[in-house]
Amino acid sequence: MSRQPTVYDVAEAAGVSRQTVSNVLNAPDIVKGATRERVEKAIAELGYRPHASARRLRTRKSSTLGVRLDPVLNGISGAVLDRFLHALTERADARGLRILLFTAADPLDEIAQFQRLLDGADVDAFVLTSTIYDDPRTEWLIAHEAPFVTFGRPWGIDDMLDPRHRWVDVDGRHGLAEATRTLLELGSTRIAYLGWPPSSGAGDERRRGWFQTMTSAVPGLSRDEIAALELVCEDDVGLASEAVRGLLASGTPVDGIVCASDTLALGALMVLGSSVPIVGYDNTPVSAAVGLSSVEQPLEEVAAAALDLLLGDEPGDVVLGEPASSLDPRHRLLRPRTVWR
Structure with missing residues (x-):
């Protein structure tokens, strides 16, 4: 037929x-x-x-997940969210669900959008990205018993194991630790870290991977000497280049750099060229184009895990509450890998 x-x-x-x-x-x-x-x-x-439409009428459910479309601050790291959304949309479609994208100016505006979409029965659940410390969005959704899953763990909130807060994250600490360890094995000993200002949950984890590896694997360096190798700036190519120039001007020797993003790695590359190995984070198309090594997040796995945590056994069945058993935790922490170039 x-x-x-x-x-x-x-x-x-x-x-x-x-x-x-x-x-x-x-x-x-x-x-x-x-x-x-x-x-x-x-x-x-x-x-x-x-027929999906008939099912929606019968169950009074939209079979739709709401996802905020984050503003693109630059053309480099923004590609990560694009890839995640693509993977999420494909996998949601295979499970009888649609994705509704919406915009919001800030977390409070996003909460207002939550209220509007729930009041109109436009979505059954939400997938949140870009989690922050003491995230008011997750607190609101839990208080209003609205199903959701976050790409990013609950930074600074005491609900790491709360079954109502389902989350998927990529282990940035492991990713930067492995990248740092590999550079050490290749002969580098004074590996700098170029990252974001404190209070970025993901950035703090990536820094921790570099710092813990340097302190444990390079006993010849004191903590002060390691601290001198840490550079901090916002996620901007020009600011990253300026930070690296400042390090060189200080006379601090460096023979490798690991970075919290490909944006920062590109800024370092513009100053250092191929004189020292540089590792970025996110394996964006830009890093591939310029030949930068980079830590890659398994975004297909993230999308699959997010839906697994949020959905039941039936197509489009959103679930809320306790996991089926103690062997079925409501979170997934996935490991990245470094793409070496």
Whole structure:
């Protein structure tokens, strides 16, 4: 059959009425076992899928997940969110869900959007990105019993294991630790870190990976000498270049740099060229184009894990509450890998 099978095709193949097929789909308990098995066999053989719009009308659910479209601050690191959204949309579609993108000026404006979308029954749940310390968005969603999952752990909030706060994150500490360790194995000993100002949860974790590796693997360097190798600036190519120039002007020797982002790594590259190895973070198209090594986040796995945490067994079934068992935690911490160039 070249066209999509309909409920009438299923009824004919099973030798039952259209209403019986509808009952099997929507209220299987009222259908006799033998009849139900016959209909289910016809559904499987024909590859019939219930019409999504009809299901939404029947269940009064939108089968839609809301995701804020973050403003693109630059053309480098913004590509990460684009790749995540693409992966999330593809995987959501395979599970009978749609993605609704919306914009917001700040966290409070985003909360106002949550209220509007929930009041209008436009979405069933939310996928949050760019988590921050003491994130008011997650507190609001928990208080209003709205299902959600975050790409990013709950920084600074005492709900790391709260089953109502489901989260997926990438272990940036592990990523920068592995990158630093590899540079040490290749012969570098004075590896600088170029990162963001404190209070960025993800940035703090990435810094921790570099610092812990340097203090444990390079016993010849004092903590003060390691601290002198740390550079801090906002996520900007020009500011990153300026920070690296300042390090060189201070006379501090450096033979490698690991960075909190590809944006910062590009700024370092513009000053140092290929004189020392530089490792960025996010493996953006820019890093590939200029030949920068970079830590890559497994965004396909992040998207899959986010949906696994948020959805039930049935297509489009959003769940809320306790995990099925103690072996099914409501969070996933995934490991990145470094792409060496």
